[in-house]
Amino acid sequence: RKEVEQDPGPFNVPEGATVAFNCTYSNSASQSFFWYRQDCRKEPKLLMSVYSSGNEDGRFTAQLNRASQYISLLIRDSKLSDSATYLCVYHNQAGTALIFGKGTTLSVSS
Amino acid sequence: DVKVTQSSRYLVKRTGEKVFLECVQDMDHENMFWYRQDPGLGLRLIYFSYDVKMKEKGDIPEGYSVSREKKERFSLILESASTNQTSMYLCATTEQGNYGYTFGSGTRLTVV
Numbered sequence: 571r572k573e574v575e576q577d578p579g580p581f582n583v584p585e586g587a588t589v590a591f592n593c594t595y596s597n598s599a600s601q602s603f604f605w606y607r608q609d610c611r612k613e614p615k616l617l618m619s620v621y622s623s624g625n626e627d628g629r630f631t632a633q634l635n636r637a638s639q640y641i642s643l644l645i646r647d648s649k650l651s652d653s654a655t656y657l658c659v660y661h662n663q664a665g666t667a668l669i670f671g672k673g674t675t676l677s678v679s680s
Numbered sequence: 681d682v683k684v685t686q687s688s689r690y691l692v693k694r695t696g697e698k699v700f701l702e703c704v705q706d707m708d709h710e711n712m713f714w715y716r717q718d719p720g721l722g723l724r725l726i727y728f729s730y731d732v733k734m735k736e737k738g739d740i741p742e743g744y745s746v747s748r749e750k751k752e753r754f755s756l757i758l759e760s761a762s763t764n765q766t767s768m769y770l771c772a773t774t775e776q777g778n779y780g781y782t783f784g785s786g787t788r789l790t791v792v
Contacts, residue, residue: 604780613770613783614723657723659780666730667713667738668781672722 573597573669576658580675587648591674593658594640601665603634605643606657608673614657617643648678683707684773686784693791699758701787703771711774712754713781714738714746716767723770729754730776761791 576593583589595603603620618625620632620641631644641660645652658671687702703712713728715738725738727746735746743765747755758765768788772781 602779606780613786614781615783616780619780666736667725667728669725670715670723672720 574658574660574671576671576674578672578674580677582677582679583648585648585650585678585680587678588644588646589648589676590642590644591656591658592640592642593671595658595660596639597660597663597669598636598639599663600660602661603641604659604668605632605641606659606670608655608657614670617656645676650678650680652676653678684771684782684784686769686771686787688787689785691787691789693761693789695762695791697761699761699789701756701758701769701771701789703754703756703784704752705773706752707773708751709773709775710751711776712748713772714744714754714756715770715772716740717770717786718767726756763791765789766791
């Protein structure tokens with residue numbers, strides 16, 4: 571099993587749509603999970619941490635399912651500005667560094 | 681906000697040259713990391729450091745070395761640049777603990 575797997579997309583959705591991304595990970599002992607956003611030719615930026623209880627930040631909701639080893643990101647009421655690549659991220663087995671997924675590309679159109 | 685500064689945005693070097701990529705952070709964070717990012721391969725960890733003069737190999741350290749003489753500065757060194765080291769290089773920093781990283785804006789290195 572690859573360390574972290576994401577559907578690369580692209581996901582092409584109209585403005586206002588709800589879109590969800592899933593990501594599976596291999597290290598069952600990992601304690602920390604994140605979603606990062608990366609715009610074209612820019613550095614990744616932290617979007618949100620993912621907690622076992624789930625967490626919400628405005629239009630964004632992140633969930634963690636430890637039993638099935640996946641995390642998800644839900645974006646409601648998509649905006650044009652949400653167009654980006656979303657990276658699923660978690661700590662490696664040693665807990666010393668973050669492992670990044672290859673990303674899921676979202677394109678929101680008017 | 682943490683500021684992570686990478687010395688060059690774009691760099692072109694010749695095969696065989698010794699290349700230095702510099703990264704400076706202003707928030708007194710202990711942990712610093714170097715990644716490279718390539719299309720279809722995502723971000724891959726080259727080296728990281730948890731303290732001054734301390735370094736650990738990441739997943740792809742071959743052909744690279746690092747230096748951390750001061751807490752705020754973490755340098756990536758390509759001893760003899762090769763064309764397969766053409767890539768986007770990203771420096772990141774974080775506090776101790778399970779926090780997310782803050783990245784620099786990246787250095788796009790082309791080796792010709």
